[in-house]
Amino acid sequence: MQAARRYFKSFASGFVVAVPVTVTFLDYVGYVARVEGASMQPFLNPEDRSFNDVVLLNRWSVRNFKVNRGDVVSLASPRDPEQRIIKRVIALEGDTVRHTFKMPGTRTYKNRYVRVPSGHFWVEGDNFGHSLDSNFFGPVSVGLVHARASHILWPPQRWQRIEPSLPTDRRPLDQETIDHLEEQGAVTVPKT
Amino acid sequence: MFSSRLRAAAWKAAAVVGYAVQYGCIAHCTLEYAADFIVCSGPSMEPTIHTQDILITEKFSVMLKTVDVGDVVIARSPTNPNIFICKRVAGMEGDKVCLNPGSFIKKYRWVPRGHVWLVGDNMANSSDSRVYGAVPYALLRSKVVFKVWPPGDSGSLRGPPQEMLQVLRTLKDTGGSGAR
Numbered sequence: 001m002q003a004a005r006r007y008f009k010s011f012a013s014g015f016v017v018a019v020p021v022t023v024t025f026l027d028y029v030g031y032v033a034r035v036e037g038a039s040m041q042p043f044l045n046p047e048d049r050s051f052n053d054v055v056l057l058n059r060w061s062v063r064n065f066k067v068n069r070g071d072v073v074s075l076a077s078p079r080d081p082e083q084r085i086i087k088r089v090i091a092l093e094g095d096t097v098r099h100t101f102k103m104p105g106t107r108t109y110k111n112r113y114v115r116v117p118s119g120h121f122w123v124e125g126d127n128f129g130h131s132l133d134s135n136f137f138g139p140v141s142v143g144l145v146h147a148r149a150s151h152i153l154w155p156p157q158r159w160q161r162i163e164p165s166l167p168t169d170r171r172p173l174d175q176e177t178i179d180h181l182e183e184q185g186a187v188t189v190p191k192t
Numbered sequence: 193m194f195s196s197r198l199r200a201a202a203w204k205a206a207a208v209v210g211y212a213v214q215y216g217c218i219a220h221c222t223l224e225y226a227a228d229f230i231v232c233s234g235p236s237m238e239p240t241i242h243t244q245d246i247l248i249t250e251k252f253s254v255m256l257k258t259v260d261v262g263d264v265v266i267a268r269s270p271t272n273p274n275i276f277i278c279k280r281v282a283g284m285e286g287d288k289v290c291l292n293p294g295s296f297i298k299k300y301r302w303v304p305r306g307h308v309w310l311v312g313d314n315m316a317n318s319s320d321s322r323v324y325g326a327v328p329y330a331l332l333r334s335k336v337v338f339k340v341w342p343p344g345d346s347g348s349l350r351g352p353p354q355e356m357l358q359v360l361r362t363l364k365d366t367g368g369s370g371a372r
Contacts, residue, residue: 020217027224065273076330079306081257119271143273143331190325 030058030147033074035086039125039132040072044086044152054154055086055162057147065142067092067121069172070164072149075123078137084146087123087133090170093142096178096187097122099135113181114139115189121145126167139190225251228334230266232278236312236319240264240350241278246341249334259308260284261360264336264349267310270324276333279320280352282359283309285329291322293358301326308332315355 035044035053044053057074067073067089077083091097095116116122120139125131134140152158166172173181181187227250233243241247241264249266253259261281269275283289283303291299303309307326312318321327339346 017214020221021214023225024217024220027220076328077306078328078330079304081306081328081330117271119269119273141268141270141273141328141331143268143270144328145273 041127043126055149056151058150059147061148070166074146076144090124091122093118113187238314240313247336248338249336251334253335254332266333268331279310282311
């Protein structure tokens with residue numbers, strides 16, 4: 001009976017140490033997650049595979065909310081706070097983004113170009129037409145970003161470091177084009 | 193003989209570090225998932241909260257989605273993720289809020305799905321949802337439950353001011369934080 005009591009005491013004290021340390025590690029360092037859905041095809045979950053990619057989510061790299069264009073990030077969905085979505089960062093605050101009107105959403109912008117307000121960014125899934133992203137709900141608050149996907153860990157054949165990269169048709173516009181568009185009044189600047 | 197003393201000292205140092213890490217993690221989990229002390233600055237919540245007031249906030253309401261209209265909450269600013277704002281919830285998703293209750297011609301807005309409408313009690317001097325729009329629910333951090341400083345004004349927070357009752361027509365007088 002003494003041995004059993006000792007066992008449970010050490011179990012409980014181990015538990016009390018392990019849970020806060022693990023939770024703190026997951027909050028500050030990062031963890032591993034499986035990618036669901038097709039919104040980032042063909043980069044993540046390509047169609048020729050029958051199982052989903054597993055990525056390493058790095059929390060430490062977004063602790064100051066510094067993200068780069070081309071990063072793949074996980075963020076809380078502005079439409080559903082309990083859902084996490086994984087998208088690519090296309091534009092940062094102050095950028096002018098060409099808006100692809102594939103779906104009319106709660107925010108239909110008058111112009112094809114939008115200025116990303118301060119504290120916000122523009123995210124898109126690589127799979128045009130199959131992604132609910134900034135083209136639907138507009139610029140997103142950077143405060144919603146949760147982690148940066150730094151590596152694809154599984155399946156082993158797809159093991160790679162995820163480098164920031166923008167699709168060729170989503171590169172930032174040059175200043176001359178932006179000035180020209182502003183002159184024409186073609187850029188919507190949201191109220192924030 | 194020196195090396196064994198050094199080894200004993202090294203083990204002791206490791207134990208100290210171990211305890212520090214352990215208690216640091218417990219502190220992080222408490223402040224992140226249970227309750228927190230907050231010091232506010234700015235005039236936007238006067239007279240309910242003044243600069244240098246110390247508040248106790250809890251995270252459970254936000255996590256369990258029991259935050260409601262009338263609650264005072266702390267959220268990440270939608271325009272700058274590195275700062276926090278303290279405002280009162282004036283509308284939940286699906287509510288219809290009034291942007292300018294004092295005016296003759298009123299303007300209304302629907303609060304979109306997954307968002308809340310935040311307004312500072314000091315409506316004349318507050319930059320809030322009337323300026324930067326509805327705030328995504330996921331930016332909310334905690335709900336203010338108690339003021340501990342200054343001692344003369346401590347206790348549960350007051351209910352929403354008269355002006356704010358017109359922001360949302362069905363805003364209940366007592367709110368969620370207790371009325372004075």
